[in-house]
Amino acid sequence: MMLYARLLRIVLTLGVAGTVAASCRDAPLHGVVIDDPHPAAPLVVNTAAGRPYVLAADTGKIVLLYFGYTHCPDYCPMMLTDWKRVKHDLGAQADGVRFVFVSVDPERDTPEVTEAFVRGFDSTFVGLAPSQKELDVIKKAWDVVSYKEVSKSPSRPANMYGVAHPAHAYLINRAGRLQAWYPPETLWQDVAADLRKML
Amino acid sequence: MRRLIFLSVVLASACTGRAPIPPIEVRDAWARPADSAGTTAAYFVIVNHETAPVTLSTESSPIAESVALHETMEMSGMVHMLPLDAPQAIAPGDSLILKGGSKHLMVSGLKRRLAAGDSLPLVLNFSDGRVVHAAAVIRAP
Numbered sequence: 001m002m003l004y005a006r007l008l009r010i011v012l013t014l015g016v017a018g019t020v021a022a023s024c025r026d027a028p029l030h031g032v033v034i035d036d037p038h039p040a041a042p043l044v045v046n047t048a049a050g051r052p053y054v055l056a057a058d059t060g061k062i063v064l065l066y067f068g069y070t071h072c073p074d075y076c077p078m079m080l081t082d083w084k085r086v087k088h089d090l091g092a093q094a095d096g097v098r099f100v101f102v103s104v105d106p107e108r109d110t111p112e113v114t115e116a117f118v119r120g121f122d123s124t125f126v127g128l129a130p131s132q133k134e135l136d137v138i139k140k141a142w143d144v145v146s147y148k149e150v151s152k153s154p155s156r157p158a159n160m161y162g163v164a165h166p167a168h169a170y171l172i173n174r175a176g177r178l179q180a181w182y183p184p185e186t187l188w189q190d191v192a193a194d195l196r197k198m199l
Numbered sequence: 200m201r202r203l204i205f206l207s208v209v210l211a212s213a214c215t216g217r218a219p220i221p222p223i224e225v226r227d228a229w230a231r232p233a234d235s236a237g238t239t240a241a242y243f244v245i246v247n248h249e250t251a252p253v254t255l256s257t258e259s260s261p262i263a264e265s266v267a268l269h270e271t272m273e274m275s276g277m278v279h280m281l282p283l284d285a286p287q288a289i290a291p292g293d294s295l296i297l298k299g300g301s302k303h304l305m306v307s308g309l310k311r312r313l314a315a316g317d318s319l320p321l322v323l324n325f326s327d328g329r330v331v332h333a334a335a336v337i338r339a340p
Binding site for chain 2: 068070071072073074075077078116117120145149151160162164165166167168183184
């Protein structure tokens with residue numbers, strides 16, 4: 001009788017654990033989820049090494065993508081710091097994720113500067129600095145808006161301008177489809193949980 | 200009586216081993232690492248311990264070409280960084296809080312690399328002529 005009770009307890013425990021695990025897997029992603037993910041727009045940018053980075057070549061990996069600029073001292077470093085935390089949290093699983101930062105400031109950001117900027121956070125992060133021509137194509141394809149915001153104050157040096165850029169990061173799934181957007185208030189823990197679910 | 204209060208403050212400070220709190224206090228100053236010629240943001244809290252308002256008018260650093268108070272704002276899904284050219288008044292007992300995603304000091308044209316553990320010297324000028332020196336600790340992200 002005691003053996004039967006113990007077996008029943010084990011079966012019930014395993015059942016509950018299985019249900020919880022399944023419901024975690026089935027839980028919706030965070031951020032703004034696209035119900036019918038469509039193929040991500042093309043993204044091809046020459047890197048500091050002279051080779052092009054081609055987003056489509058990363059099919060099979062999950063890609064987190066953000067449009068910012070290296071003179072952005074506040075928001076962009078906060079996003080990259082969150083990504084660093086996400087990568088650390090994923091451990092070895094992070095090999096299945098590509099973190100890509102695309103500059104929208106072709107006047108000041110070179111491929112070398114942008115690569116050094118993102119690698120200050122993690123040596124595996126990809127930092128891309130499209131030329132103005134490349135950026136125009138990318139912005140149109142991704143429906144991204146960005147523009148210079150020049151201070152009217154005469155005391156500000158001319159090269160000290162801001163660049164308005166999208167606040168959200170893009171989540172591209174392993175099939176190369178745009179799966180979700182993460183607004184800036186999304187917790188890095190939630191992003192890590194989503195990636196773990198998708199890996 | 201004033202002398203007695205001053206003496207009491209000095210003695211209390213000596214007993215506790217703590218420096219007396221300055222009338223304009225800069226707390227928890229930090230900034231992110233940056234390369235030479237690069238840009239960083241400095242964050243801190245200025246507390247006005249005085250009985251009258253104080254106004255932060257300009258900022259500078261001996262190791263940067265340009266230092267300016269900025270505010271990051273999110274509007275309609277876009278991030279904007281706007282310069283705060285107007286002097287910032289701090290009421291008695293109140294604070295000016297500089298933090299991520301909000302008001303910050305944008306420090307551009309660094310004359311040297313700032314690595315974790317370094318410090319970034321800052322000079323804060325107030326409209327009554329007072330100058331407060333602060334050092335932001337460089338913290339790795």
